[in-house]
Amino acid sequence: MDEDDRNTRETAFSIRKLPLDKAKRYLEDVLAHKQAIPFRRFCRGVKGLDVDALYISHIQVNQAQKQRRRTYRAHGRINPYMSSPCHIELILSEKEEPVKKEADTQIAPRKPKGALRSGASS
Incomplete structure (x- = not known):
């Protein structure tokens, strides 16, 4: 058979465990472009x-x-x-839903530490 093995495998997986009449009807619908064969690799599920x-x-x-x-x-x-x-x-x-920004909380102002760095004692 001169068919792509990936397409053939996906077709086989789609009709596996179906009754003969349903499988035949499904394949006829595929040939008539009424139904598509889902590729598992690209399936959203x-x-x-x-x-x-x-x-x-x-x-x-x-x-x-x-x-x-x-x-x-x-x-x-x-x-x-x-x-x-x-x-x-x-x-x-x-x-994705945007994340709401939290309300700003007040932060206590920092005290200058310049006197400690200079080496002078207080």
Whole structure:
């Protein structure tokens, strides 16, 4: 089978211990893009995050290595047929409630200690 083992493993984990008719219906819905297969690595439940409090704290797009294919032209020529993929890094964080500052308390003023440093006795 020429499939990615990670995708196949996640698919297998998602239909494990399901009755045959439910598993078949689930996989048909996945093929029709009505349902998605949850990836355990990227699942929000792993970290126990609140979905309503999430925001995008970091997003970054980098160029990936170009993928080369061939396109065949007239008179025996071959031209490159390149694709330009990218890596997308997306980090979500939970909104934190701000901590309220306490009211300032009065601190007793300090007494000058300059006389003691000079060596003079009082």
